[in-house]
Each structure stands twice: as C-alpha cells, then as structure tokens.
C-alpha cells in the first residue's frame with residue numbers, strides 16, 4: 001500500500017487538505033452546507049479522480065441548480081462525483097442519471113491503460129456495484145440512477161429528455177473525438193439557461209480541451225459560469 005494510503009497518514013492528509021479548502025469555501029459561499037460536503041469527502045478519502053476545489057465546485061453547481069433539478073452525468077466510475085452532485089441537490093424529485101458503461105472503456109490511450117491496471121487491482125470487471133454501494137452508504141441511492149450504457153447510445157435512448165435537463169457533467173471518454181461527440185449529443189439536453197460542465201479542461205487530456213474550445217468557437221455555449229481546477233462550466 002502506498003504511504004499516502006496508510007490509514008493514519010490518510011486521515012492527517014484529509015484533515016489538513018480538506019480543512020484548508022473548507023476555510024476558503026465557507027468564506028466564499030457561506031450559504032452552503034459545507035458540513036454535508038465534508039461528510040461526502042470523508043467517505044471518499046481514497047478518491048483520486050478530483051481535487052477538493054473540483055469536488056466543491058460540483059457540489060456548488062448542484063446547489064445552485066433549481067430545486068428538483070434533473071441532472072445527467074456522463075462518466076461516473078465509482079460514483080464519487082455523482083455523490084458530490086447528489087449532496088448539493090435540493091428537493092425530493094431531484095435526480096441524477098449517471099451514464100457509464102462502468103467498465104472503464106476508453107478510446108483515450110493513457111486512460112485505457114490506467115483502467116486496465118485499476119481493474120486488475122479491483123479483481124472485478126465493473127464498477128457498478130461499487131457505485132451502488134457508495135450511493136447507499138451516503139443515503140443517495142434514490143437520487144442517483146445508474147444508466148449502464150455507452151454515452152452516445154444513452155443519448156439516443158433518452159431523447160425524450162432533450163431540453164429538460166438543468167445540469168450536465170461530462171467526464172467520460174477523454175479522447176478528442178469522443179468528447180466532441182459527447183458535446184454534440186448532450187448539449188441539446190440542457191434547458192435554456194441550464195449548465196453544462198466538463199472535467200479535465202486544460203489537463204493532460206488535451207483532446208478534451210480542444211473539443212471544448214471548438215464548441216465555444218462554434219457558439220454552442222452562451223457564457224462561462226465558472227472554473228475550478230480542471231472543471232469548466234458553461235451556461236447554454
């Protein structure tokens with residue numbers, strides 16, 4: 001086990017890093033329940049898919065969505081980002097459709113090697129049960145509905161929801177072609193005035209960055225809502 005994952009070291013690192021993040025977050029957004037954010041973050045201390053500012057920003061985007069918001073996430077993995085979104089949502093009818101093949105399949109070379117290593121360690125061939133267990137442990141199972149599907153197939157099957165989604169978070173296949181296809185397929189689902197957000201903008205996944213630049217150049221989004229780490233959010 002890596003030194004940073006030793007339980008005591010992990011707890012200390014969590015207390016320091018999360019505490020530092022929360023001090024700023026509570027100042028910036030005193031209206032949000034940061035204890036709830038901390039509860040979710042505590043559950044995901046081994047999460048290596050996002051930083052505190054990124055997780056906090058997802059929480060904030062969800063909290064800023066209307067009550068009973070309808071959310072789509074493309075790329076959920078073990079459900080960490082889904083849980084941060086779920087924690088921020090308000091209203092008994094708020095839902096997140098979590099679209100993922102749950103098999104870490106990717107046409108982005110570096111990613112597929114990473115997933116293969118990860119699955120070898122997990123000794124499983126799907127993250128769906130881990131996703132469900134995380135949702136249940138945090139009390140979000142009713143709010144997070146896994147859609148076990150390829151992203152583009154899900155966009156075709158869910159066509160009736162076009163124009164009805166308040167918030168979409170795209171974090172699926174990070175190749176340029178796949179990200180561009182996700183943008184084309186999912187942007188029409190966002191309500192006018194709704195938000196579409198992306199992970200890994202400006203990261204080593206340069207295909208994602210290029211696809212987002214192209215979409216902004218083509219006028220798909222109205223304005224930038226905000227940036228945190230490698231998350232960028234646009235109003236549609």
Ligand SMILES: C[S@@+](CC[C@H](N)C(=O)[O-])C[C@H]1O[C@@H](n2cnc3c(N)ncnc32)[C@H](O)[C@@H]1O
Pocket residue numbers: 049050074075076077078079080081082099100101102103104105106107149150151152171172173174
């Ligand atoms: C970076 S991970 C998502 C991490 C998650 N959003 C988080 O922050 O905790 C990317 C996920 O996208 C999924 N994925 C990749 N290509 C996909 C596709 N074409 N359709 C559906 N899911 C896909 C993978 O299975 C993987 O779980």
